[in-house]
Amino acid sequence: MAPQQRLDRIVAQIAQSMVAEVCSVYALRADGVLELYATVGLNPKAVHQSQLRLGQGLVGTIAASSRPLNLAEAQKHPAFEYLPETGEELYNSFLGVPILRAGRTLGVLVVQNEAHRAYGDDEGEAMETVAMVIGEMIATGDLRSLSSAGVELDLAKPVTHHGQPLSEGIGLGHVVLHEPRVVVTAMFNDDTQAELERLAAALSSLRLTIDDMLSRGDVAFEGEHRDVLETYRMFAHDKGWVQRMEEAIRNGLTAEAGVEKVQSDMRARLSTVTDPYLRERMSDFDDLANRLLRQLISGEPSHGAKSLPEDAIIVARHMGAAELLDYPRDRLRGLVLEEGAPTSHVVIVARAMNIPVAGGAKGVVAMSDSGDAIIVDGLSGHVHLRPQPDVEAAYAEKVRFRARRQEEYRTLRDRPSVTADGHPVSLLMNAGLLVDLPQVEQSGAAGIGLFRTELQFMIAATFPRAEAQERLYRSVLDAAAGRPVTFRTLDIGGDKVLPYFRNAPDEENPALGWRAMRLALDRPGLLRTQVRALLKAASGRELRLMLPMVTELHEIDQARALIMREVKHLSRFGHGLPLTLRIGAMLEVPSLLFDLDGLMEKVDFVSIGSNDLFQFMYAADRGNSRVADRFETLSPTFLRALKSIADAAARHETPLTLCGEIAGRPLEALALAALGITTLSMSPAAIGPVKAAILKTDMAALRAAIADPLENGSTGADIRDIIREYAEAHAIAL
Structure with missing residues (x-):
């Protein structure tokens, strides 16, 4: 079945199950525009023609904030904007949820009704679940060629992060996520009770692992400070977190899909938090969720031995000095951190190993996938993710020039x-x-x-x-x-x-x-x-x-x-x-x-x-x-x-x-x-x-x-x- 047909069928099934007159999917393009990709109830001629900027209208507001909107009278909302080509002025009630993947917004899923009504929490949960499926369709590139404007979706566009230079040098290579996102392929369960039992067993094993790490005293070797592990222990026993995952399973998801849904929701909600303490706690939660996902999928909470490419550039939120030393030096070309300062332990070690480092690259983990081309400029602090060919060529020449200069310097050694x-x-x-x-x-x-x-x-x-x-x-x-x-x-x-x-x-x-x-x-x-x-x-x-x-x-x-x-x-x-x-x-x-x-x-x-x-x-x-x-x-x-x-x-x-x-x-x-x-x-x-x-x-x-x-x-x-x-x-x- 062609991608457009599958998407059309999905929106039709959602409209039927939600008893909604309208169901629409908007995909976020690389130029920051939300394009209508499929609809039931709106003017079909508006598909691939109707567009909204980030922050424009209700759909743009959802995409910009990564938060759902549930409105009984949509037209009274200050962000409401009428698009004549869609014919949506007839509809009053509105429920829209962001299409998220790894905390990153890829689009918006919307249902509308003519009657004034408020959608229930269970309907919101169902919408978020389906949005995950659509997110995977977008992420795998199934919808890549559908835009009539010929603009790529917001998947592989070049992104430049302006960070802080922490260790000199230039590295060209491919992304290796220090805590890689676990890919969840099984989304829907056939046996809710069995999935609940899988979750309980994985949680039990995870808690034992954390307790064992603390009792063995190998905290530093694992690269995690003891207080972080104590926080892990607290999160692992948090009843609210467990209940949210169990609720997602009861709504039809597998155990791993439930973990990912709760993790993605939390990332989106805290993406704008500036308080450093809360952001640090979010990192703790994120690491724990990844451990739980690996426990469910592979039976091991750690990602084990890493198979590195020859030109690996490690991308991480934060990491310890010992963790960097776990990677084979001959394959490391650079390090990118969302956090980190010149005096961070890992930066001191990286500098000693002559590894280029850029820090303060906020959001780089969520924007990266393992294997993405990346350039880290330890001289300016810039990080070029999925760089355009001319940028890559310019940096390759810069590296060759530095290599020639280093050869000249070697002749001065004695x-x-x-x-x-x-x-x-x-x-x-x-x-x-x-x-x-x-x-x-x-x-x-x-x-x-x-x-x-x-x-x-x-x-x-x-x-x-x-x-x-x-x-x-x-x-x-x-x-x-x-x-x-x-x-x-x-x-x-x-x-x-x-x-x-x-x-x-x-x-x-x-x-x-x-x-x-x-x-x-x-x-x-x-x-x-x-x-x-x-x-x-x-x-x-x-x-x-x-x-x-x-x-x-x-x-x-x-x-x-x-x-x-x-x-x-x-x-x-x-x-x-x-x-x-x-x-x-x-x-x-x-x-x-x-x-x-x-x-x-x-x-x-x-x-x-x-x-x-x-x-x-x-x-x-x-x-x-x-x-x-x-x-x-x-x-x-x-x-x-x-x-x-x-x-x-x-x-x-x-x-x-x-x-x-x-x-x-x-x-x-x-x-x-x-x-x-x-x-x-x-x-x-x-x-x-x-x-x-x-x-x-x-x-x-x-x-x-x-x-x-x-x-x-x-x-x-x-x-x-x-x-x-x-x-x-x-x-x-x-």
């Missing part, structure tokens, strides 16, 4: 990093995982300027034992092959919550709360265990320890006393010790700017944590997309603060490094070097571009060019323009 006028600039790399270590050699880094020891803790199921810590730290030193390595002691708290760390408080502003050095000094056992492992791993070598988020100088004294206690302990029991031990501090809290001389005298080296220092100076949360880019990193205010640090370090001959995102961008790196900060630590991929810029720069000339605007209060944009003009004049790629 060249000393020295400016055109003979000033050395040391380029180090940031790391935190074993997967980072081969890049020390590959990138040509002069060493590891920041090893984030907390990443080992964040991806573990339980607190790593001292022996495991020692093995990791020894591996890092071995991989560095004599190059300097700076280990930052445990920097947890704030946004870096360990799921197995039960003493973490619920803080209103965790970035300014109990974290990093504050936590370590209050819980000295954590720091002592880590320091002991580091001392043993560095036996016979140099050990550089860096203290994070130092706020007052006495914190350095306390930490140094604790470290020296561990040195004495190991010495007493005959353990090998480092040949040299250097203790440094991260300068990321503005209070230290007012005691720079005291700081330089107390430590062996200083590292500027530019990310936190910048956000604290401007009271701008770098994880908040509304303010993260509001302030200029090259503003004279911030640059003068950095120069004061560089001057103090020079006075005291204290080695100074800057770790942070600005170190890895060539333009900003040139500005930093001009200020006198000549040791920079960055991601491995950034070393080549920064070195290429350094080699061509006459640092004395650049320093002279920015001196006046730096001292006389010009804007950051002015300083940026000066450096850009200098780069263009000297063929320096930025």
Whole structure:
């Protein structure tokens, strides 16, 4: 049977069973227009001719809001709009429901009667059930060629999401949904009681699985925080949710179709909610519903081993760091998140693995299907879903260009990093995982300027034992092959919550709360265990320890006393010790700017944590997309603060490094070097571009060019323009 005939038969059967004079189906086209695709009761000549925009009339209102409308007197509704070609002015009562699939509106199903009447809840349920069937017809492409306007339905149209760049790079590939929507093929049941029993059994199994996950303590390994699983447990026992699914089954659906219907209804209703807590709870519910669907269809609540294409781009609402590591790295081309911030655990890991990431791409999961072509631009934050050929070709050329540039950078790997006028600039790399270590050699880094020891803790199921810590730290030193390595002691708290760390408080502003050095000094056992492992791993070598988020100088004294206690302990029991031990501090809290001389005298080296220092100076949360880019990193205010640090370090001959995102961008790196900060630590991929810029720069000339605007209060944009003009004049790629 032809698609149009099937659709015509469906609307006729609905009209008959609902005792309705009119039944109509409107499909949403790729141009945002709702086109009448089938009708009984309206003028048949209006089919494929009558059109409404999103938000126009009652049908457009339903499509725009994804909510049903049930009206006894439709013509009195403020959104009512008469379309002369349809002849619908005779009809008063109106019931319309959105045609939904995966929470996405594909059209509208409507019944109308001449008599003034209100449709019952059971009739609304029946309409929503049939709308699901029509939604599958639309989604499978059965109705693709019916439009007289020749416009595709809203299925495979190109969509661009404007997200936030979280990890540099460009990835072209195909969508792999992290929690893929389970395709329900059996819609209607033959035995209601049997389906109710299937649902009950699946729920029981799901609840046992969640309880088992909690009791085994493998929460972190599964990538779900414990409080999320507790929420799962609450949802899994929620009587209202179960009753809605049971009601859908009693209305004729299979157990899995009932779960999908309730899930789709909930998605549509909460799609416009802006409250972050409620949206997070919706994500919890969505994940749980998917688990239940997999339990019903495959008998397993998890999606098991993933069969990835060679060019996989993971699309997810959110995910944990350990979950990303479950995917084979050689097939990953990118990651797209509906949520996520630069400091998210998964983003930190993705950046370490050189995986392009875009975050804040709201709605991308619902708009995607596994296998869709996709481009993730980690430079701009743009995500192109089902891109047009010219867009794909442009990005493919961009990738080839970047590959050629990377090849050029590789030829510079063994060249000393020295400016055109003979000033050395040391380029180090940031790391935190074993997967980072081969890049020390590959990138040509002069060493590891920041090893984030907390990443080992964040991806573990339980607190790593001292022996495991020692093995990791020894591996890092071995991989560095004599190059300097700076280990930052445990920097947890704030946004870096360990799921197995039960003493973490619920803080209103965790970035300014109990974290990093504050936590370590209050819980000295954590720091002592880590320091002991580091001392043993560095036996016979140099050990550089860096203290994070130092706020007052006495914190350095306390930490140094604790470290020296561990040195004495190991010495007493005959353990090998480092040949040299250097203790440094991260300068990321503005209070230290007012005691720079005291700081330089107390430590062996200083590292500027530019990310936190910048956000604290401007009271701008770098994880908040509304303010993260509001302030200029090259503003004279911030640059003068950095120069004061560089001057103090020079006075005291204290080695100074800057770790942070600005170190890895060539333009900003040139500005930093001009200020006198000549040791920079960055991601491995950034070393080549920064070195290429350094080699061509006459640092004395650049320093002279920015001196006046730096001292006389010009804007950051002015300083940026000066450096850009200098780069263009000297063929320096930025």
